[in-house]
Amino acid sequence: MDNIYFIGFMGTGKTTISKLIADHLNMKWTDLDDMIQQKEKKTVVEIFRENGEEYFRNLEKEVLKDVAGKGGYVVSTGGGIVIVDENVKIMKESGLIITLVASPDVIYVRLKDDQSRPLLQVPNPLDEIKRLMYERAPFYIKGDIIIDTSFDEPEIIVGEILKEI
Template sequence: MSYEKNIYLVGFMGAGKSTVGRALADKTGKIFKDLDDIIEERENKKIVDIFEEKGEEYFRRLESEVIEEVSKSKNYVVATGGGAIVNPTNFQKLKESGVLISLAASPEAIYERVKDSKDRPLLNVENPIEEIKRMMFERAYYYIKSDHIIETTDRSIEEIVEEILELI
């Protein structure tokens, strides 16, 4: 594949960023990076523990630092955190250094994909589907500014990867 810029997968948690990212990296020969994994490795803690112990603001600062570093590299497929592009500086860095692909899924599909995970600190609430809807609505403005939007509900990883390859 001759496309050297990074491919950034953005979208809500559970939309498929990490799963699609790994498959896309395999198909393109690019290196896969998951921002949350990088942060967990650096902090030697799970994201949920970082949120609990140091708060969301601290986590978002770490996320911005990692985006700064990754955006200086080439030939990556990067799964970002669900809220990473809400920060205008992060959005700009990602946009300038690659193509942004927003993965979207229905709130119900998101819930089904993440309901058994204990590592989703923003969903530790009484009504997670309503919280998913609220957060998706809040972030929609940012997700739609991506270069491309791909629906992942009821689609195979292979179908999604092929669509991304056709778009770029």
């Protein structure tokens, strides 16, 4: 059975929505950041700080390959998974990709007190959100289904997704 991958920027609701979808479809659920943290016995923040982003990206590809080989999972990915072309190829070949999007302002409000996103621990996080989102937009649009989570409640968004798949 194929996987269903949730991709999209940090704070677009990938974890919340993907869990609900897994429940509705009676599929297994996993989160790649959790898999990385379990493997390394460190948080994402510690990995970025102690080993750097490239090291994290290598782990991200490894855990993606693991789950792609299993199938039957709804997978919540990290926002940067798409910057590696091979990752997009792996996801396309092993399942359906659902992109969640939200406006930079909404994301800023959702994440402004969150310390767990190393890439947003900068003096002006809103500018960084806009910059990264602009850079990644060409990759996010490669999803099979694209859903905006800026305004609706999770259950409404889940309903929209279930209609589309």
